[in-house]
Amino acid sequence: MEKKKVLVIGGGFGGVFAAKALERQGRGKAEVELVNANNYFVFQPLLPEVAASSIHSADAVVPLRQLLRRLQVRQAEVMGIDFAKKTVTVVQGTRRIPVDLPYDELVIALGTSVDLNRFPGLPEHALTMKDLADAHRLRTHVIGCLEAADVTDEPDVRQQLLTFVVVGAGFSGVETVAETRELVRRALKYYSNIKPEEIRFYLVEYAKRILPSFPADLAEYATRRLQIHGIEVLTGVGTKSATGTGVELTDGRIIPTSTIVATIGNGPQRLVESLGLDMQWGRIKTDRFMRVPGREGVWALGDAALIPLIETPGEDPADYATQTAQFAVREGKQLADNIIAKIEGKELTPFAYTSKGSLASLGMSKAVADVYGIKLSGTLAWLLWRGFYLSFLPGFAAKFRVGVTWLLNSVMPPNIVQIQSTPPATRYIHYRKGDKVFEPGMLIDGFYTVTKGTFRLTIDNPETGEHFEKVFAPGDHFGERVLLRSALRTGLVVALEDGILLFIAQKDFTRLARAFPILESYFKDYIERTFGGADKSFAPGSANHKHELETSP
């Protein structure tokens, strides 16, 4: 029998467990390849623990090549699928030349992506919790807030820095707020200028209660535990919009904060949407065998798929497999069976599964569990949660090392190392009416163009008494003195209404301007024309603070 080429695209729970079962059962019958953008599998439920440094980040992920020793793993980005030719186009490696991979059977396991576009400002200002980089980012951001709060006296800046808001109270949201609070609590003893009572945590959930997949009494217990730990649980209220300094809720309340973590907004991957497949609720409709109707040899599973559990499913979500790791694992195994059955000309089996229960960690050695109908809460549930995770780790050595880390956690000081990273060179920043963009005396960091709204610049020269004022509308720009390489802001810019600015970092902008003489001369003219002499006044002492001049290559 000729070997069939089985291509699995996506390396989450669904894709990995399908590939693993195919590797075991498909020997001699199938040649299996898994394509994923990252070369590792993320154990997503542990990301909040990584963010809180309760475990090393290397222990929340497993390299796909180690998990799937006997099949081909390809680190590549999927760009498109040609269902007629039966090929998947990927981009891989350093050369960026698209490559077509042929398949006989294709498993679409691409999961979901985060789509926060319904909430203005949230895509730009919220952190997410989808992959390892997100967990690192949250940890670094939280420690950065503590570092900054430790050295500032301004009450409103302190309040923003010391308020942490998590949006969405499913598993991910509850564990994220609990673990972040744990990190902050443990770190606090090293920040002597911060008082514990200055710190605020919010968990914001649009539904009537948290943890919708749990029985009401366990959710109630979880709510109480979070409240005992000082976390304000706001239910029945959603997020409306966000800026760099706060989040606005649907009840009109504005919570001033520098930290918004969004665990909401699961939507389809752009690629999945572009495939022209029959979709419902953002998921690919399959039959009960997980085949995609009308596309020969194409299967879908996991969060990207809508798999009916009954013969004639309707509009009730309970008619379909739920989007959890537990289901994805079972789907993967079943799908592998079905592909082998198809190759062998045997009968396929419809997917059927009932959840064995749920576990959610609440931090501080507490959890809630609803397993085989038995409800548990507290430390026992928490031990169950950790045991479940340890059982999942491949290899005794890894289990032992993680076990040691967990045992030592209570005696180890928290990891408050902040690895700083450069923010993106260009980014959109949302402002609410009245927000300051910058003010005199601030170090120049870049340059702004108005995308939406209006902003007012005022420059007052204390020596001459001169006053200058100008309003900027969409298409206008300000802060151009980056080109002139002065150091401190002399003007104040305030948002006159809600608006958006495109920020461009100084270094990148000057490189660009140097490469384009037309830009440089445009700006010189513009500054002369617009400000005349007004923008040439420097703050006293600014000459000391000359920003470093990049060496030209």
Add this chain to the structure above:
Amino acid sequence: MEKKKVLVIGGGFGGVFAAKALERQGRGKAEVELVNANNYFVFQPLLPEVAASSIHSADAVVPLRQLLRRLQVRQAEVMGIDFAKKTVTVVQGTRRIPVDLPYDELVIALGTSVDLNRFPGLPEHALTMKDLADAHRLRTHVIGCLEAADVTDEPDVRQQLLTFVVVGAGFSGVETVAETRELVRRALKYYSNIKPEEIRFYLVEYAKRILPSFPADLAEYATRRLQIHGIEVLTGVGTKSATGTGVELTDGRIIPTSTIVATIGNGPQRLVESLGLDMQWGRIKTDRFMRVPGREGVWALGDAALIPLIETPGEDPADYATQTAQFAVREGKQLADNIIAKIEGKELTPFAYTSKGSLASLGMSKAVADVYGIKLSGTLAWLLWRGFYLSFLPGFAAKFRVGVTWLLNSVMPPNIVQIQSTPPATRYIHYRKGDKVFEPGMLIDGFYTVTKGTFRLTIDNPETGEHFEKVFAPGDHFGERVLLRSALRTGLVVALEDGILLFIAQKDFTRLARAFPILESYFKDYIERTFGGADKSFAPGSANHKHELETSP
């Protein structure tokens, strides 16, 4: 007695040990504050082990606040010093408003920076090994090379990806090449398409032999060990220049490689240079008490300082303290004593120290050691090296955890997780004559302007037989179709001589162009004027590969 304000700027070995000694001895006499850009201390000798994942990155650093519990730690960037006013200007936190910190005694412990500007292309294309981010970057880069090599068949691309060059053979260079080789060797079993004999390692050293601070016979032993491990040791030859595809040596040889690690080029920090102090060999001249002559209350130590060991030092480097961690630690303690002595009106003690020896790890459980005049090599020296490090870690729990990690290393699979990061939005890329910038069929990633040299674009339309050619000189630009959002390159661009391009990533460039209508119209005109119809021909099938269009906020 009024407490004196002692400010330590810099959190390396010198600064931290000075602060620690001041914390111990200065109680009631001095109020000590340490300022550092990062909130952690890096145990630099372990960075190569972090890069090779032999230890967790969290174990090579200690948060400064944990190391220095009883004094003020400030995460801030030093911008300038006003010796007359006795203040240090720093920028800290999120507000970017410079703050002046007053001092009575100031300890300059700013170390050195890497300056590769003497080697064209090296600043842009070499990795360094100075801090934790560097170690992460090297690890991720090496794994990325293996991932890319695993899926490409092109011989010259494979050769570049599988050749690893370390420049400089001091401690850092030797340990980096040994640990990188260790990482690659252990990872290789997961990359079934890569043959061990395809892999090449080079250690390039300008001096006549490696490890100049060791006795010749130990350096000889180290060289042999490295060679046994398949590392080519090139001595008496330096680096001339580098590009993204290779490094050119002073003997004219070009080694094709995607990985260059530079452990050379220690130079003064820009800030230190700008202070107007008396410098020699890029270091601040001090007296034997580590005072900076002519500046009341100012001291310097560590790699930033040139501290004489004898009364009348000359041009012999041996007349001065060497730039090692060992010396810096001793300097820190002595300097603290001297500051306390000054406050108490007692006599200062000149700095005097002789090295107790050196240790260098060679990977594979081997090291060389020259301690108290006793020379050791092999496994015993390696155990000594590890023991020395464990003794340094603060707290029993940390020692235990690192010990467990080390013990388990041999049975644990290597960590080949590659956490991808976005490259900078704008960057300079060096090319050698004949290098391809891009070729037809490549995915468009950005846009290029010529900074130096000339580049030739050719477009051939296979359908119409049309041929288009154009040469670009400094100030010219190409690849603008990012603005038109097409997907695949249709032209070939080759460097006609050695040159440099400024690359601007697609996303950032389109954001910018959208913000500046003048730019967008300039480019549309330019493309029409320059290419006419020639650049509108697309590769077949390119419509499938439409690059994702960013949603406008």
